[in-house]
Amino acid sequence: GAVVSQHPSRVICKSGTSVKIECRSLDFQATTMFWYRQFPKQSLMLMATSNEGSKATYEQGVEKDKFLINHASLTLSTLTVTSAHPEDSSFYICSAQIKPGDQPQHFGDGTRLSIL
Amino acid sequence: QKEVEQDPGPLSVPEGAIVSLNCTYSNSAFQYFMWYRQYSRKGPELLMYTYSSGNKEDGRFTAQVDKSSKYISLFIRDSQPSDSATYLCAMSGVGGTSYGKLTFGQGTILTVHP
Numbered sequence: 001g002a003v004v005s006q007h008p009s010r011v012i013c014k015s016g017t018s019v020k021i022e023c024r025s026l027d028f029q030a031t032t033m034f035w036y037r038q039f040p041k042q043s044l045m046l047m048a049t050s051n052e053g054s055k056a057t058y059e060q061g062v063e064k065d066k067f068l069i070n071h072a073s074l075t076l077s078t079l080t081v082t083s084a085h086p087e088d089s090s091f092y093i094c095s096a097q098i099k100p101g102d103q104p105q106h107f108g109d110g111t112r113l114s115i116l
Numbered sequence: 117q118k119e120v121e122q123d124p125g126p127l128s129v130p131e132g133a134i135v136s137l138n139c140t141y142s143n144s145a146f147q148y149f150m151w152y153r154q155y156s157r158k159g160p161e162l163l164m165y166t167y168s169s170g171n172k173e174d175g176r177f178t179a180q181v182d183k184s185s186k187y188i189s190l191f192i193r194d195s196q197p198s199d200s201a202t203y204l205c206a207m208s209g210v211g212g213t214s215y216g217k218l219t220f221g222q223g224t225i226l227t228v229h230p
């Protein structure tokens with residue numbers, strides 16, 4: 001149980017394009033989803049917290065206009081990287097909780113984004 | 117000083133060895149303690165989850181939490197080459213601004229060689 005699916009697993013695109021990443025909870029309803037970013041050989045850094053039906057809460061230093069998050073249903077959250085540039089290249093990972101504060105979080109398999 | 121400190125290694129052990137991984141933390145509000153395993157280019161996979169202090173065992177894995185020392189450990193018995201991965205400790209509080217959020221250690225890279 002507690003499976004989180006992330007799609008796509010790999011994206012390569014040109015600078016200036018926008019990229020959408022989906023995060024789905026397959027066998028449970030997730031009130032809260034989190035989006036992380038991970039650089040090579042580094043740990044996960046929280047970008048934002050996404051609650052179903054409300055605006056996402058962004059961590060300090062994360063541009064909300066750059067990283068658009070939508071959590072329209074209890075099983076789907078999306079992260080859109082707008083006008084992506086090479087410095088946005090990274091490994092993006094989502095996680096989900098059944099209810100706020102509930103542990104442990106369950107993670108997707110990540111999306112490797114490469115901007116040329 | 118980081119809230120969670122974890123030795124990044126790398127750690128290399130022979131097959132069958134007992135592996136000891138640990139993290140220290142500074143935030144006394146942390147109540148949930150997790151260990152995740154992450155293979156290359158994959159998302160973290162939950163290994164162990166503990167609430168508050170104590171020990172927990174699951175197969176070859178044992179997790180220990182000592183809140184008085186702000187120190188958590190993960191032991192892997194009879195290590196296998198398939199255990200080669202990055203091990204991340206993660207922690208969370210039960211309220212306040214850190215509610216529900218995980219704070220990760222840097223991760224320890226483990227290699228188990230045949």
